[in-house]
Amino acid sequence: MNAPQSTLGQVAPTEAEFRAIAQLLSDTTGIVLAPGKTSMVQSRLAKRLRALGLATYKDYIALVSSEGGRDECRRMVSALTTNVTHFFRENHHFETLRQVVLPPLLEEARRGGRVRLWSAGSSNGQEAYSIAMTIAELAPDFATLNLRILATDIDPLMIEQGAKGSYPAAALEAVPEKLRKKYFRKEGENYQVVSNLRGLVQFRELNLHDRWPMRGKFDVIFCRNVVIYFAPAAQALLWERFEEQLTPGGYLFVGHSERVTDGKHSNLRTAGVTTYQLTNRTSRI
Template sequence: MTQAFPPPSGHQPPSASELQAIAAILYEYAGIVINPNKSSMVQSRLAKRLRKLGLSDYQGYIALVKSEEGASERREMISALTTNVTHFFREKHHFDTLREKALPPLLARAKAGGRVRIWSAGSSNGQEAYTIAMVLTEMCSEVGSRDVRILASDIDPVMIARGTRGVYDSAALDGIPEPLQKKYTRPHPEGFEIVPQLRQLVSFRELNLHETWPMKGRFDIIFCRNVVIYFDQPAQTRLWQRFEACLNPGGWLFVGHSERVPLGGASRLETAGITTYRLPEEGAVQTIGESRWP
């Protein structure tokens, strides 16, 4: 007689209908699409949540996250099912463009007393934002005393906490050129940490890109790389339009290696390099009132 053993997690995998319900919740609140063949991934990532909550099955979990009382657990679910892959100086050509083309006139503006704002959207644990901060500081050592700030946002509160802390394991150090390692990192029991000089340039905030954005001012540069690929086509289109509307004239948009912004029609963006786009330089730099975020 063959004995059937339960899965290691102690929970049966979600059924097709349960997976569909979880996917619908994730899409409704985060715009992320889950493939129907991802049952094992969903089980492996949510099993810990079921155990922590003392739930025996996915039906109970789904009922919780759909309820009004389940708002905090929806955030935990989104965190568990979100893919966070990043490293320092990822897609180096973007930072070459930043250094050679995008930043020189912006830093000239900052030195003259102007305002410069950069947004790392979908920033994961902050390595992208700190890479931008390194490039800025290498080009302008006194950037910390200028009105230059980087907003790093992500839907995952765990990633936001890690970025704010600025501590990474030793393996992440490999992505940083050695001269910059010596200047902008220091040893930490868990690996290394980003020096305060860079951390003061970056503000980390939790943000769902599909909800209302509290920022009122426009940005000079937006990085949103390898994020939009997880959304369906209508959601992608809306986000590209919203990013464009948030750019100052002459502003830059950097996207992921497998992402493309549809040009033409109502869009005024132009190709400015590999997965790099820019608005035409016309009109004055605009701000839209005050922002609740730096």
């Protein structure tokens, strides 16, 4: 006899079940679920148990561990990952972008060069659109240049929201009034990013723990307040992978509480507050 729908997910996972869920999350994404987060796991996964009609976390673990449970595993990751973002978060990075990083890149783009920026762990797109607005203010002709921003996140719901580019008024509080008027249009209760700015950003679902399909390299990578959730070994590997993905002289921006591991073979050097530049590379791909 099935448990009543109202009781599904009401019992917290046992310690063993919590460890199993934490291991699945770590294996899938590299993210560490700290001990003591049992109530958080229950509150975020109870809805999934109810939707699936599953009575226990043991049943849920069996499902997401199975070959047929891949889609549900993605939903589990989506539920357990944290999406905290806002426009122009850690604004000093955007000042560095505006004053130091973008001017030579825009010159290169106007000479016919290719310029690529990556917002990794982009959440619902506010970081990527902050980058886009910074570019548009410096280069009103951005649509004519070979210049694109890739925005990726592990959560498909965040990618969908970012691609729509629609945000409530409260989300725009950090956007200067001049930029709000220029790059947003009111549609119903929300504000829509204007179409030409949306065209600058391409949104894709991507698990940073998996293989990366991008073939070209990036002049700028933003990955902020993401790596902090990874285990140390996964953090070190991710820094190495970002370094390999940068063009010579390219910049990596990380979160306020994150620091790039100083590996003996690393060519990433401090270039400002939580800002790194790739040096000592001689070829550009």
